[in-house]
Amino acid sequence: MKRASDWMDATERVREQLPLALTGLSYAEDHIEDWDYATADTKSHTHCYHIYPAMMIPQVARRLIRLYGRPEGTLLDPFCGSGTSLVEARLAGMHAVGIDLNPFAVFLARAKTTCFDLGAVVQDANALRQGVEHLLKQGVSIEPPRFFNIDYWFKPEARTDLALLKHAIYTYTAPSTRDFFLVAFAATVRESSNTRRDEYKLYRIPTSELLHYRPQVFPTFWERVGRNLRGLAEFLAECVQRTWVHVIEGDTRLKIPLEDNTVDLIVTSPPYGDSQTTVAYGQFSRLLLQWLGFEDKIAKSIDRRTLGGQKRAARVVYHSPTLNQTLDTIHAHHPNRAAQVKQFYDDFSECFLEITRVAKPESYACFVVGNRTVKGVRIPTDLILIEIASCFGWKHFTTYHRRIPNKRMPLRNSPSNKLGELCETMTQEHIVILRRE
Numbered sequence: 001m002k003r004a005s006d007w008m009d010a011t012e013r014v015r016e017q018l019p020l021a022l023t024g025l026s027y028a029e030d031h032i033e034d035w036d037y038a039t040a041d042t043k044s045h046t047h048c049y050h051i052y053p054a055m056m057i058p059q060v061a062r063r064l065i066r067l068y069g070r071p072e073g074t075l076l077d078p079f080c081g082s083g084t085s086l087v088e089a090r091l092a093g094m095h096a097v098g099i100d101l102n103p104f105a106v107f108l109a110r111a112k113t114t115c116f117d118l119g120a121v122v123q124d125a126n127a128l129r130q131g132v133e134h135l136l137k138q139g140v141s142i143e144p145p146r147f148f149n150i151d152y153w154f155k156p157e158a159r160t161d162l163a164l165l166k167h168a169i170y171t172y173t174a175p176s177t178r179d180f181f182l183v184a185f186a187a188t189v190r191e192s193s194n195t196r197r198d199e200y201k202l203y204r205i206p207t208s209e210l211l212h213y214r215p216q217v218f219p220t221f222w223e224r225v226g227r228n229l230r231g232l233a234e235f236l237a238e239c240v241q242r243t244w245v246h247v248i249e250g251d252t253r254l255k256i257p258l259e260d261n262t263v264d265l266i267v268t269s270p271p272y273g274d275s276q277t278t279v280a281y282g283q284f285s286r287l288l289l290q291w292l293g294f295e296d297k298i299a300k301s302i303d304r305r306t307l308g309g310q311k312r313a314a315r316v317v318y319h320s321p322t323l324n325q326t327l328d329t330i331h332a333h334h335p336n337r338a339a340q341v342k343q344f345y346d347d348f349s350e351c352f353l354e355i356t357r358v359a360k361p362e363s364y365a366c367f368v369v370g371n372r373t374v375k376g377v378r379i380p381t382d383l384i385l386i387e388i389a390s391c392f393g394w395k396h397f398t399t400y401h402r403r404i405p406n407k408r409m410p411l412r413n414s415p416s417n418k419l420g421e422l423c424e425t426m427t428q429e430h431i432v433i434l435r436r437e
C-alpha cells in the first residue's frame with residue numbers, strides 16, 4: 001500500500017518564491033530586469049497537471065502579482081485557460097476569478113486551484129489501482145464512447161483501456177477527489193491518441209509510424225497520477241487556505257458575473273487572434289472533451305466561439321490608428337484576411353466593456369500578448385491594446401518584454417492552415433501594464 005510520503009518522495013523542491021511582496025516584504029526577484037525565465041521550472045505546484053496551448057508561465061504571473069497585487073484582494077483572469085494566474089493568486093494570498101469559454105480549460109483550471117484532501121486522494125489512488133487490477137483480471141470490457149472518428153484517433157487497444165480506466169475512476173474514487181483523477185485521465189487520452197504530440201492541432205501520426213505505435217494507457221496514467229500528486233502536495237503546502245477561487249464558463253465579451261468595481265488586479269493572456277490557424281484551443285481540447293463526456297457539438301464549436309472566430313457586428317466603438325494602418329497594409333492584397341483580423345480586435349474591444357466595469361479605479365491590468373504575423377505583416381498587438389484600452393479609461397503604465405525561450409508556442413506554424421507550410425511564429429511576448437483611471 002502506497003502512503004502519501006511514497007508518492008511525494010521527490011517533492012523537496014526549493015520553495016524559492018514565497019508570497020513575500022503580498023506580506024509587505026521586498027523580494028529580490030523584483031530587481032531582476034529579465035522576464036525570460038529561460039531555465040525556470042514551469043511545472044511546479046499544480047502547473048504540472050496538464051498542458052494547454054499558449055500557457056502563461058507561472059513566473060510571469062507570480063511576479064506581476066507581487067508587483068501589482070494586493071493581499072486579500074481579488075484577481076481576475078478573463079481568459080483564464082488552464083488557470084496559471086489563478087493558481088498563482090492562491091499561492092500569493094489573493095482571491096481569484098477566472099473566465100473561459102472552453103469547458104476543458106474551465107475543468108482544468110478548477111482542478112488546478114482545488115485543495116483536494118491529499119490523504120483522500122492517496123486512499124482513492126490505492127483503491128483505484130486495486131480496482132483496475134480487479135477489472136482486468138475479471139476480463140471486464142467496457143464499451144468506449146461513440147463519437148465521430150474515434151477509430152481514426154485511437155487504436156483499438158487504447159479505446160478499450162481508456163474506456164475501462166474511465167469506468168474504474170467513476171467506480172472507485174469519491175466525487176470529492178474524482179476531478180484529480182480525471183485530469184490525469186485527460187492527459188492519458190492525449191498521450192495514447194494517434195495525434196502528433198508536438199502539435200496543438202489535430203494532426204495524426206503518419207501511417208508508417210502508427211504501425212509501430214503502442215499506446216500505454218495504464219503506465220501513462222499512473223505516471224501522471226504520481227507526478228500530479230507531487231504537484232498537489234507542493235500546492236497544498238503553499239496555498240493560502242483562506243483564499244477562494246471561482247472559475248466560470250462564459251464569454252468575456254458578454255458578461256463577467258461580478259459586481260462593478262470589485263477587481264483589484266487583472267492578469268491575463270488573451271488569445272492571439274489565430275485560433276483558426278495556429279493556437280487552436282478547440283482542436284486541442286476536442287478529443288479530451290469527447291472522452292470526458294461533453295457533447296460533440298460543444299467540443300467542436302470552441303474555435304468558432306473564441307474571439308475573432310466568426311463574423312458578427314461590432315458592438316463597441318473604439319479607435320486605434322495603429323490597427324487601422326496595419327489593416328490597410330493587409331487589405332491591399334488580402335481583404336478577407338484583413339476582415340478576419342479586424343473581427344478579432346472588434347471582439348477584443350468588446351471585452352473591455354465588462355473588464356472596465358468590474359475593475360476598481362486605480363487598479364492594474366496586466367496583459368501578456370504576442371505580435372503575430374498575418375500574410376507577412378507583423379501586427380503590433382502591444383500597441384493596439386494600449387490604444388484600444390485608452391478608449392475605455394485605461395492608461396498605459398509600462399511594458400515589459402520577454403523572449404519566449406521554450407517550445408510553449410510552436411516555433412514555426414502554418415498560417416494558411418496547411419500542414420507542411422511553415423513560417424516563423426512569435427519569439428517575443430510583451431507584458432503590457434495598464435492602469436484604470
Ligand SMILES: C[S@@+](CC[C@H](N)C(=O)[O-])C[C@H]1O[C@@H](n2cnc3c(N)ncnc32)[C@H](O)[C@@H]1O
Binds near residue numbers: 056082099
Ligand atoms: C492564451 S489562452 C490563456 C492561457 C492561460 N493564460 C494559461 O496559462 O493557460 C486564451 C484563452 O482565452 C479563451 N477565450 C477565447 N475567447 C474567449 C472569450 N470570448 N471569453 C472567454 N474566454 C475566451 C480561450 O479559450 C483560451 O483558453
